Amino acid sequence: MRIGPYQLENNVIVAPMAGITDRPFRQLCRRLGAGLAVSEMLSSNPKVWKTDKSMNRMDHSGESGIRSVQIAGADPELMAQAAQFNVQNGAQIIDINMGCPAKKVNKKLAGSALLQYPDLVEEIVQAVVGAVNVPVTLKIRTGWDPDNRNGVEIAKIAERNRIASLAVHGRTRACMYKGEAEYDTIKAIKQSVSIPVVANGDITSPEKAKQVLDYTGADAIMIGRAAQGRPWIFREIDYYLRTGKHLPAPEISEVRGILMEHLLNLHQFYGEPMGARIARKHVSWYLQSHDQEGQFRRVFNALEQPEAQIEALENYFETLAAN
Ligand SMILES: Cc1cc2nc3c(=O)[nH]c(=O)nc-3n(C[C@H](O)[C@H](O)[C@H](O)COP(=O)(O)O)c2cc1C
Numbered sequence: 001m002r003i004g005p006y007q008l009e010n011n012v013i014v015a016p017m018a019g020i021t022d023r024p025f026r027q028l029c030r031r032l033g034a035g036l037a038v039s040e041m042l043s044s045n046p047k048v049w050k051t052d053k054s055m056n057r058m059d060h061s062g063e064s065g066i067r068s069v070q071i072a073g074a075d076p077e078l079m080a081q082a083a084q085f086n087v088q089n090g091a092q093i094i095d096i097n098m099g100c101p102a103k104k105v106n107k108k109l110a111g112s113a114l115l116q117y118p119d120l121v122e123e124i125v126q127a128v129v130g131a132v133n134v135p136v137t138l139k140i141r142t143g144w145d146p147d148n149r150n151g152v153e154i155a156k157i158a159e160r161n162r163i164a165s166l167a168v169h170g171r172t173r174a175c176m177y178k179g180e181a182e183y184d185t186i187k188a189i190k191q192s193v194s195i196p197v198v199a200n201g202d203i204t205s206p207e208k209a210k211q212v213l214d215y216t217g218a219d220a221i222m223i224g225r226a227a228q229g230r231p232w233i234f235r236e237i238d239y240y241l242r243t244g245k246h247l248p249a250p251e252i253s254e255v256r257g258i259l260m261e262h263l264l265n266l267h268q269f270y271g272e273p274m275g276a277r278i279a280r281k282h283v284s285w286y287l288q289s290h291d292q293e294g295q296f297r298r299v300f301n302a303l304e305q306p307e308a309q310i311e312a313l314e315n316y317f318e319t320l321a322a323n
Helices: 023-031 052-057 076-088 111-116 118-131 151-160 184-192 206-216 233-243 252-270 274-287 295-301 306-322
Strands: 012-014 068-072 093-098 136-143 165-172 197-200 220-223
Touching: 012 023, 012 233, 023 252, 068 076, 076 093, 076 118, 093 111, 093 118, 111 118, 111 136, 118 136, 118 151, 136 151, 136 184, 151 165, 151 184, 165 184, 184 197, 184 206, 197 206, 206 220, 206 233, 220 233, 252 274, 252 306, 274 295, 274 306, 295 306
Parallel strands: 012 220, 068 093, 093 136, 136 165, 165 197, 197 220
Antiparallel strands: none
16 A cells, blocks of 8 residues: 555554544554554644644654644645644644544534535645645545435545545444444445545454455555554454464463553653543553453552552553463
């Protein structure tokens, strides 16, 4: 899979997830086999760029691999400026968010609500592509509701305006995250354009990844929620796609190593008190299958200090190993 001048190491991509795909998580997913990791969305409104939240989202220092930065907004001029700003800040790919159904984004008409206005979509895409000399990618849903799946129309707009690749989440905006993703529209999109298409939505296993790739003919797949607490899913899928065989599940000692590395990186990246707070949801995802009653997680979630979190997890894994 190529995006402009960039050849990806494989075709398994980390989906952008606000509040989750921060620098520590992207780095971890890349190390564990993802071919590309897209950053959390950044608003195109310059008034918020100086907030802690945006500053953290813009932090790519020391990040290895290709830096793909997502921007969200509805004003073509502001989107163009945001793209330029992020390229100056190290972005090697600009990704436009037209896939997010979140109210906060859509209240200001952005994300997947834009799919209702193909003319505006075209203006935004033209403005962004014209503003930067790096590849611009686009992420969409299949349409804005099940009666208006206009993904093919949007894909053609993308193609004629030099979008370098198109990621499609197999739900409409109205579907939010309900029901199951459908892949027929993604297949139709792939058949109607010649730019690379990335299939996204409900891919949770190596077999599903292969089914979706085979069915849609997509060039790559993108994984979001299934990577939460399971960042090794990327190497598992990549290995299966290459060999048709399964990698063994990681040993508990490896899970421990990965989780402790992730935790320390979160503490370091966000500082106090944010690091410890953000770590809670990740730890909870990692331990879901081990701590089924949620007993340890309840205790862990009450801890405020990074040192206390580290100690609690070390004790937890020692007890697991002893049993
Ligand atoms: C917590 C969360 C945050 C998300 N944030 C973004 C975002 O910032 N930009 C975006 O394009 N999509 C966002 N998404 C959508 C995902 O990129 C992806 O399209 C969706 O989760 C479907 O893929 P999955 O079934 O593999 O999770 C988000 C999804 C979740 C669950």
